[in-house]
Amino acid sequence: MRSALLTAAVVAAVAATAAAQSSAAEVKSVSALAFGPDGVLFVGDPAGAAVHAVPTGDTKADGAAAVDIERVDAKIAGVLGTTEKDIRINDFKVNPASGNVYVAVTRGAGAGTPAVVRITRAGKVESVSLKNAKATSVTLPNPAQGKGAATVITSMSFVNGKLIVAGLSNEQFASTLRVIPYPFAAADKGAGIEIFHGAHNKIETHAPIRTFVPYKVNGEDNIMAAYTCTPLVKVPLADLKAGAKVKGTTIAELGNGNSPLDMIVYAKGGKDYLLMANNKRGVMKIPTEGFGSATAITAKLDRIPSGVPYTTVSELKDVLHLDKLDADRALLLVKNGDGADLKTVPLP
Secondary structure, three states, X not given: XXXXXXXXXXXXXXXXXXOOOOEXXXXXXXXXXXEOHHHEEEEEEOOOOEEEEEEOOOOOOOOOOOOOEOOHHHHHHHHOOOOHHHEEEEEEEEOOOOOOEEEEEEEOOOOOEEEEEEEOOOOOEEEEOOOXXXXXXXXXXXXXXXXXXXXXXXXXXXXXXXXXXXXXXXXXXOEEEEEEEOOOOOOOOOEEEEEEEOOOOEEEOOOXXXXXXXEEEXXXXXXXXXXXXXXXXXXXXXXXXXXXXXXXXXXXXXXXXXXXXXXXXXXXXXXXEEEEEEOOOOEEEEEOOOOOOOOOOOOOOOOOOEEOOOEEOOOOOOEEEEEEOOOOEEEEEEEEOOEEEEEEEEOO
């Protein structure tokens, strides 16, 4: 009986700390978005060291029209009651349930005020109320502080019933991948990630993953992660246990002084490709067929880029973010002067 009571008390305590009850989402910032089942939108909140799961109710297909909007930043600013100079677009994701587009925005300078807007397949821009949403939230127990605080959450993806969250913690191995089951109960300290960075000729544990995608390599679930300057690394998903120190395998070095911005994986002509947007090196198309057999980069390189091959998609320029719109098309946020356009393009 005593054991049963103790178990019940522990369960109750875990439930209480998980903050898993539906309530208005207290979102302090928004850096990254991801979608789960049934139109659930995950909002990464580095300032609050939390992830909020917001049920959008947006679960019916909204058509197959292309999404092309010139100066979308001005239209978003208008919906938020401000000017395009007063907003920053941090991320966008296409809702796989409806095909509508959700955009993460910061309004104002510095930390600013977070906002999310939805763009329908008919091109209508509308605000998503976070205050009225009955969200569930989970708190990250060991977020980075100080300079690393802005990168507590850099990228997210939903895989096999679990949300994968990349960012920095306050652990010795600060670069962290967390695996958080959904519906949320609690988040653990995550796994610390170590990589060898051929461009820097050193082991790194404090550099944040900038963007990642889940992908099966030789039948095994992996995280394909990209860092600044620009190592491409594979990390087995099964290794991501709480408190583990996990060594990723660097399979490419794609260029110094470059930051990866977004990645997607798609199939074309019977083969899979990874498409990666960068701030200095354009958009790269990388065949995935060599990911399983690629030689690990473990020493200083005489030549960069090195590792798995890629081609630059020369017709895609000034891409700031990208996502897969459907099986055949990508959606791009493209710089246009001091603003940005949304453009639909065929997958290359």
